[in-house]
Amino acid sequence: MADYPTISEQVDDLESSRTEGHRKMDWAREHMPILSAIQDEFEADKPFEGERIGMAMHVEAKTAVLVETLAEGGAEVAVTGCNPLSTHDDVSAALDEHPNISSYAKHGVDDEEYYAAIESVIAHEPTITVDDGMDLVAAIHEDYPELIDSIVGGAEETTTGVHRLRAMDADGELKYPVFAVNDTPMKRLFDNVHGTGESSLANIAMTTNLSWAGKDVVVAGYGDCGRGVAKKASGQNANVIVTEVEPRRALEAHMEGYDVMPMAEAAEIGDVFLTTTGNRDVITEEHFEKMQDGVLLANAGHFDIEIDLDQLSDLAVAEREAREGVREYEMDDGRRLNVLAEGRLVNLASPIALGHPVEVMDQSFGVQAACVRELVDNGEEYDAGVHDVPDELDVEIAEIKLDAEGVEYDDLTDEQAEYMDSWQHGT
Known part of the structure; x- marks a missing residue:
């Protein structure tokens, strides 16, 4: 060893x-x-x-x-x-x-x-x-x-x-x-929803010094982490778009009032993209080619494989550190795509990373x-x-x-506990 x-x-x-x-x-x-x-x-x-x-x-x-x-x-x-x-x-x-x-x-x-x-x-x-x-x-x-x-x-x-x-x-x-x-x-109900939601958005804001209000925020994945990110972004007056591959989660996001669409469509609209899927190749060359100038790309999944940085680097004609923790990739048509924290966990790998x-x-x-x-x-x-x-x-x-x-809460009475444990009690 x-x-x-x-x-x-x-x-x-x-x-x-x-x-x-x-x-x-x-x-x-x-x-x-x-x-x-x-x-x-x-x-x-x-x-x-x-x-x-x-x-x-x-x-x-x-x-x-x-x-x-x-x-x-x-x-x-x-x-x-x-x-x-x-x-x-x-x-x-x-x-x-x-x-x-x-x-x-x-x-x-x-x-x-x-x-x-x-x-x-x-x-x-x-x-x-x-x-x-x-x-x-x-x-x-x-x-x-x-x-x-x-x-x-x-x-x-x-x-x-x-x-x-x-x-x-x-x-x-x-x-x-x-x-x-x-x-x-x-x-799951607290760390993934509130923890990831709050810390990811906070670190992006601190790293870029930009506001969420009025921005189109694309959240890739609507599991517990994506749900938290979407909720917190919406609470900061962003317009939230969700991309999903699982039909029930896509429907859940739709019923929560978010726009739901494929990444290929969202790529043309988003100002900020945040991946939360845990899977690879969520944002790739076909999406980079459609994105607007100045977009922010960040990842809240565990590994740095959700945004294909090799493909982005191959597309770029120039790269530079636009700001600490922000790498700018310039496309041949002049568009600039900005990746935060090297595509790693943005809430833990950005310059002001507190988790x-x-x-x-x-x-x-x-x-x-x-x-x-x-x-x-x-x-x-x-x-x-x-x-x-x-x-x-x-x-x-x-x-x-x-x-x-200092929070107090109720207990079941003996009668309630018996009722809940019995199949014999009906209406």
Whole structure:
């Protein structure tokens, strides 16, 4: 396995970097009551003594709170990034200072460095994996299958990773259990809708210093992430156009009042294009050729394959950095098409990349922490494959959040519970 240096061995001016990283983490922690409550439990019980947790995540302040929460539970944690541009080096350096944490994440790495860091995490021989995009799971299965028997299980954070895992499972190639954290309500209904919607639009606005009002915004894909983007863009007085390949989602977008049309038609109209599909080749040469001068192209899917940048570069007669985080491609007819964040996750890879709001990620990472605890407590009950998160874990996280917010809610009476559980009661 590769001997890739930890972040402490890479970062210049290490002490000031760590200080700034801790400052970011402290602010996030103040607004993460779920993980704070879980960390108190973990510190008291030390449920992860003897466990080695390997993680490939977006290494920034909110993720760092999750990493420390697991480490405070007694685990040895090795972590690296899941995107070359989403790591905050100061946060990575602060994490690496913890005696139970080794951080290999570094911003701006090339492909070779990216995968070398993943191999360094694997070198710790994890007993549990926590992934965002499935690169860590894939690398273990492809290159280090001898480690699989000692892995209790894993948890996957994002839509793209769950899709990959289900495909792997369908082929009979997934050899240990993995929880689909992305699919659980406390993640999907808040992180994907509100988190992606708010953070994507905010980062585009900060990167470009342009307004949403009156613009034609093309949202590719109307899953949970696309639904959130469309809702938030509409709330900022943009005209929203949705493109879809799934008829029921297309109908849902239509019934929500959005214009729905093929990308080939939307390409002629849009001012801003934001892809949220998790699939490849969503915007290609045929669309570039129809676009107006000055359009913005951004991606909120996990990988940088939704906008075909190779085709765009081949079409361009000139390229330049029009603004930090914005690459301008000039066509032979003078039109300029602008790509944000190199076509990577715009809310995490743009110059002012803060990711999802803190409160939203507290919920998602609370589910992650509960899943790791479930694997340690009951891992032998799960066969190899993709598993739904047990509903009681999801409910537990919601209860912690509501309590922290001071929100009270009703309970079913005994009679109501009996009625709901019975098939014998009719009208």
